[in-house]
Amino acid sequence: MIDAISFKNGTFRYLDQRYLPLQELHVETRDHREAIEAIKTLAVRGAPLIGASAGYTVVLGVNSFKGSKEEFPAYFGQLIKDVEASRPTAVNLFFATKKMKAVYDANFEGDSLETLKTKMTDEAHKIYNDEVDNCDRIARHGVEQIKRDCADILKTRKLNVLTHCNTGTLACCGIGTALGVIRLAWQEGLIERVITAESRPLLQGLRLTAWELEHDGIPFISISDSSSAFLMQRGMIDFGVVGADRITANGDTANKIGTYAHAVSANHHGIPFYIAAPVSTIDITLKEGAQIPIEERNADELRTIFGTQVATPTTPVLNYAFDVTPGTLLRGIITEKKAVVGNYETGLREICS
CATH class of the missing domain: 1.20.120.420 (translation initiation factor eif-2b, domain 1)
Structure with a gap:
């Protein structure tokens, strides 16, 4: 680890x-x-x-x-x-x-x-x-859910999974949330390849998730954030699983900017898209994602890449760190207690009580 x-x-x-x-x-x-x-x-x-x-x-x-x-x-x-x-x-x-x-x-x-x-x-x-314990339980619930939702595909081949940003050991305290699910699924022979989106502007998917996967010897390929819809169209992605920074009572989820676009594409193509996160990420006091405070970060994170200027210092920039994915686009929210599938209002309140 x-x-x-x-x-x-x-x-x-x-x-x-x-x-x-x-x-x-x-x-x-x-x-x-x-x-x-x-x-x-x-x-x-x-x-x-x-x-x-x-x-x-x-x-x-x-x-x-x-x-x-x-x-x-x-x-x-x-x-x-x-x-x-x-x-x-x-x-x-x-x-x-x-x-x-x-x-x-x-x-x-x-x-x-x-x-x-x-x-x-x-x-x-x-x-x-x-x-640490939560990650282990999230992974188990996640793998069980994937086996159910992807049973037909698994009869003939292994799965290709999309993930975004970094949700592994570097982001957690154990094997990870979404990446923990992927790690366990790989160990159980369910995964063919991981597709990790770069995660602009700080490239956590390209720099960190790729580094963890290479460290573990798990096959992967990195893509630009905007490529996922095209890969889904070509049948190159079977499911997606990402983490979360805040989940509201109705299942709306704030995660690294770019997540919403992946979820929209997955929903359009009929591909299961999951959130994997501990119960501590659920903010039951908020009814919906519109209430989540969204961090806006320094413009230079976009205007520069590792100290190299890629735009003029006067280029106007809007740099949101997160976006909000509606719960209606999710196949399920996987926590250490269980996977909640549909009816998030009831399911999330139940596991938070």
């Missing part, structure tokens, strides 16, 4: 994904501000990994506090706000900070600050370990 993040003896260690696949740079820090910056700049990325990293970032901030217990509540409140401001779309981040706030609320009055720090560290480790 690739070691994307770890936390030991008060030090947060992360693999800076901005340098992959050409350089594997591991960074160690005890500074919560540096960890927040890592989340902001996509050095650490992927919804489940962001959540786990947020928990450890809170621990770093709490460990660095040197004031009195009376001063701690104000400090802790600002720390949580700073962490939550790092990536507004990924609900896993807020899931993690909510967990850390719950530890504070339950223990601050009765515990010393040192005891409180220990309990917060334990909670951050639990968030990480739960994500």
Whole structure:
């Protein structure tokens, strides 16, 4: 397994994904501000990994506090706000900070600050370990669903699968969500080849997913984001599975920009298209995707590629990091509890209760 993040003896260690696949740079820090910056700049990325990293970032901030217990509540409140401001779309981040706030609320009055720090560290480790377990369960439910939906094809041949962005170990804490499903399906002999879309503008599919697949020896080919519809038209894609950064009560899903286009094409061609994500990604407080805050990132991410200018500095740019895929375009949403197929309003609320 690739070691994307770890936390030991008060030090947060992360693999800076901005340098992959050409350089594997591991960074160690005890500074919560540096960890927040890592989340902001996509050095650490992927919804489940962001959540786990947020928990450890809170621990770093709490460990660095040197004031009195009376001063701690104000400090802790600002720390949580700073962490939550790092990536507004990924609900896993807020899931993690909510967990850390719950530890504070339950223990601050009765515990010393040192005891409180220990309990917060334990909670951050639990968030990480739960994500590892979630990935294993998501993979199993996903493979079972694919076997049902693609049974006729599997009678004669193996499957070609489309995925987008990066949902593997680099984005999670275990084998991955969507890529975890693909890994297990490959191990069970169901997959012929993975088709990974490049995922503009930061190329997570081309740089990161391709790197993970090559690392595992799984056959793959990378394509431009706009190629998937043509491949579907030619019968070169049998199903698609991607991750999510937020899922609303009706099954609408925010994911890396470009996902919506893949889903529209898959729906048009009658190809099953799945979301694979932990329950922590479901935001049951939002009724529909229009309510999801969509992050708009720096224009230079489009105007430059790895520091090389490809457009003039004055070129107007609209750089949304995510799009929203309506639940009506999905064959199913695969979670660690079960795969929800149709009637998302009821199914998602059931697994979140």
